[in-house]
Amino acid sequence: MSILTSLGIVVCAVLIVALMQLIPSIFLLFSHYTSGKYSKNKASDLVLFFTLGVESMTVLMIAVIYFVLNALFSHLSINNNIWAWVWSGILIALAILYFVFYFGKSDGTRLFISRKCAKNFQHKITTVKKRSDAFVLGLVSVIPETVFTLPVYVVLILKIMLVGENPFARAGLIILAVLIVLLPLAVIRVVLDSGRNLADVQKYRVKNKTFLKFVVGILYIILAILIIMETA
């Protein structure tokens, strides 16, 4: 049961992060613009640096969370049961927030970020010329969604810390936590390279928006239940 709940926690956490939509939205628009504005080589280069930016910020975030959790658990005696219930409460609240607020009320895939922030991203996407611009855009794309992904990363990193002395399990989980954010970008890249365009991908996203809301909301709730089960 303990191995199953641990596996369930990792799978839920990983799926929630992979199904988030802000970074894929920015990546989709960025790929579209660079392929229309620049040559194929330059567009690929800029997309690569955007991806590196996203990955760098993710790694930094994970490192900071690991450091903070390590410090917290070393210096404070935190009751595991209380911690589990509090964190589950946070995840259930996020499930409700995600379902109600994540996607805006428009008929597209407008997200919860303010329109000014969205317009800033769009402006940055259309004015990127250099690798450094693409890298910084990638770095910044990760930040607005941390309100939904940070608690999930905390759960994942706690799992990494508690997995014991097995170096392979630890390394595997760390690599998973670091690379999972790239999965939706890889899928979009493959789809665009196969001949589809922004219109095809966006129509698919709009069509499955409601389904995605349900899936991610339920995943948050399952994750909350699994955390409580594990400490019970």
Place this chain on the structure above:
Amino acid sequence: MDDVLDEKKFKKTLLIDAKAVGIPVGAAEIFIDKSIKDAKKALKTKKIITENDLERTVSRELKKYNADLAYVFKNRDKII
């Protein structure tokens, strides 16, 4: 003077979208020009033309030539 500058920028944005969607640049230039011309004709009777009016009308004209380009043009603000 402002009108000319806006139209140039407008056409440039549409050409970028057209290239990204996979339309050959030469063909895109022809039907983008035609769509903007037809849109201006359709809006001639309006005293005040807002950006929304222009975008809606151009999107309707573009749809006659390429549905994907029209979709991208109409929905580019609804992705993020």
